[in-house]
Amino acid sequence: MEFGLSQEQVLLQDSVNRYLNDQASLDVVRKFTAGDIDDKSIWAGLAGLGVAGLMIPEEHGGVGLGSMDAVIVAECLGYHVTPSAFLSSAVMAPSVLLSAGHTENLAEIASGDLRFGIAFSEAIGAREKAGITIKQTQLTGKCLFVLDADADAYLIATPEQAIYLVQADAAGLIRNRLTTVDNTQTICELILNDVKSELISTDKNSYLGALKAGRIVQAADTLGAAQCMLDQAVTYAKQREQFNRVIASFQAVKHMCAEMAAHLEPCRSMIWYAGHALQSELEDANLVACHTKAHLAEVGQFVAKTATEVHGGMGFTDLVGLHYWFKRIGFNRQLLGSPERLREDAARIQSLA
Secondary structure (H helix, E strand, O other), rough: OOOOOHHHHHHHHHHHHHHHHHHOOHHHHHHHHHHOOOHHHHHHHHHHHHOOOOOOOOOOOOOOOOOOHHHHHHHHHHHHOOOOOOOHHHHHHHHHHHHHHOOOOOHHHHHOOEEEEEEEEHHHOOOOOEEEEEOOOOOOOOEEEEEEOOOEEEEEEEOOEEEEEEOOOOOOOOEEEEOOOOOOOOOEEEEEEEEOOOEEEEHHHHHHHHHHHHHHHHHHHHHHHHHHHHHHHHHHHHHOOEEEEHHHOHHHHHHHHHHHHHHHHHHHHHHHHHHHHOOOOOOOOHHHHHHHHHHHHHHHHHHHHHHHHHOOOHHHHHOOOOHHHHHHHHHHOOOOHHHHHHHHHHHHHHOOO
């Protein structure tokens, strides 16, 4: 039996990679991080490929694919450090809305005309001077590390794991863009002062379903970023010369590249199984999601560090641009749960804590 991507999935991967090579090159990413452009044109192009509606059923205007296809796309986006609304608007938001039977916005999401941000940090673990209070359907408080600073609406999860929908232009809502180590992803904080909201779901399964999907897709993003750093390190080692020899011929450099590959390659199978478990609604899907993101965070960190070392002093310069992938991996490590938090969640799932 052959385990691998189907012909259709390979075509999807190739289509997304071709588009990103043409429209989301490193030069474009540099302009985005400098604030010279936004990601709207990139997202419109991805929506034209069907990426925005990837996990939305065809009857609601989407493509009707599943989480296995989402992790394939996420790996491509991570490989190119692409600024996009994929994690929030194409993965987590449809999961919540479909689970809650709130389908009226799905066609606009699928077309790319409507972007949903995700504010789940206060449910995962509220920070100091943050948190949400609810009076009827009016929200007051602060949400930190909200996905997509340019969204048209936000899904906000409370510590009780209820989910509310808030429009970005709602009265009393202040949206501040946060400066993080990773400028390829737009993150913001929401300050709410008696903001009118719509209760979407009180079912914890809606929240957990979206969180599982988000963690798996984010792990795939880290996989793509780490793979690109490995590829860049190998290419550089084959070109850089010392003592009239390419450094790829040095045993120490060979071992560094081999060790990165040995750590990273099994992660792809882990990602594929996590996507399959979520898509097939297997009993261990939540546990696998926790372990997958935690493991990819650790492996990604190792690959980022080692690939930078292979580049030597050049690895720290803006000229090479390696830091974009390094920072993306580092920020992904913390978003939607750090490895420590994820392993704690996994222990609770297994009744070990």
